Amino acid sequence: MRKPILEVVVTSAQEAVAATAGGADRLELAADLEVDGIAPSVKEFMRTRDAVGIPLRIMLRDRGGFQPADPEELRAIASALRAEGAEEFVLGFLTSDGALDLLAVQALLEVIPGCRWTFHRALDHAADRHAVRRAIDGLPGLDTVLSAGCVTQVRDGLDVLTEEAGRQGEPGYTMAMMAGGGLEPKDLPLLRARGIGAFHIGTAARQGAWDTPVDPIAVRCWRQHIETALEVIPPAAGRVDV
Structure with missing residues (x-):
């Protein structure tokens, strides 16, 4: 059984250090979490990169929602981050009618070749999530889909x-699944029993809202919840091999 992954959203090097101390396996670095995160500054990425030694995924978005405000500027941001050593990213775009904006996604992938990345919760806002899954399957570097299922x-x-x-x-379902978006400890037993082994937390890693800092104690509690989830599987869920 693989060790489950705990990914924590951070906004700074200081928060990254706190999340790592609490037992995070991977970090997502973003700014302006009130709008679900936009790309951080290159300087903040560099500070965070130098502060921790665990994988760091960088949000590539330039405004709230799932349509880029300025695709060329976003490409320039991605290119600058890559030039400073960023190796993992988070991205995903939809058209105004909720279909995958494949052109916008591919435009960013062109400037981050060879990098691993997560397709984020744009999936949950898609008009047809199965169509989006099939369309992104096989894109270079894609290894994870983040979703709350709704x-x-x-x-x-x-x-x-x-x-x-x-x-x-199956086609469209070859990427690792990561559950996130209002995740609660009581959700973990069923998710782990069904084979989901990656979990993403944001406000849950804090003692308050987005404007409060990451708390290593809160992260450590989540680490424990995830590690012990299979010990408290609901009877109706049944135990499965994961």
Whole structure:
């Protein structure tokens, strides 16, 4: 059984150090979390890169929502981050009618060749999530899909997440699944029992809202919840090989 991954959203080198001290396996670095995150400054990336030794994924978005405000400027930001050593990213774009904006995605991938990346919760806002999954499968570097299973929170999307986990390996479902978006400890046993082994937290890593700092104690509690989740699987879920 692989060790489950805990990814924590951070906004600074200081928060990255706190999350790492709490047991995070991977970090997502973003700014302006009130709008679900935009690309951080290159300087903040460099400070964070130098402060921690765990994988660091960088948000590539230039405004709230899932349509880029200025695609060329966003390409320039991605290129600058890559030039300073960024190796992992988070991105995903939709058209105004909720379809995958493949051109926008490919335009960014052109300037970060060879990098691993996560398709983020744009999936949860897609008009047809299965069509988006099929369209992104096989894009270079894509190894993870972040989803709550719906536009609200994981608790409301559990049926979708567990159904999709059961399709692992099918076209559109070859990427690792990471559950995130209002994730709660009570969601973990079922998700882990269904084979989902990556989890993403943001406000849950803090003692308050986005404007409060990451708390290493909160992260450590989540690390423990994830590690012990399979010990408290709901009877109806059944135990499966993961």
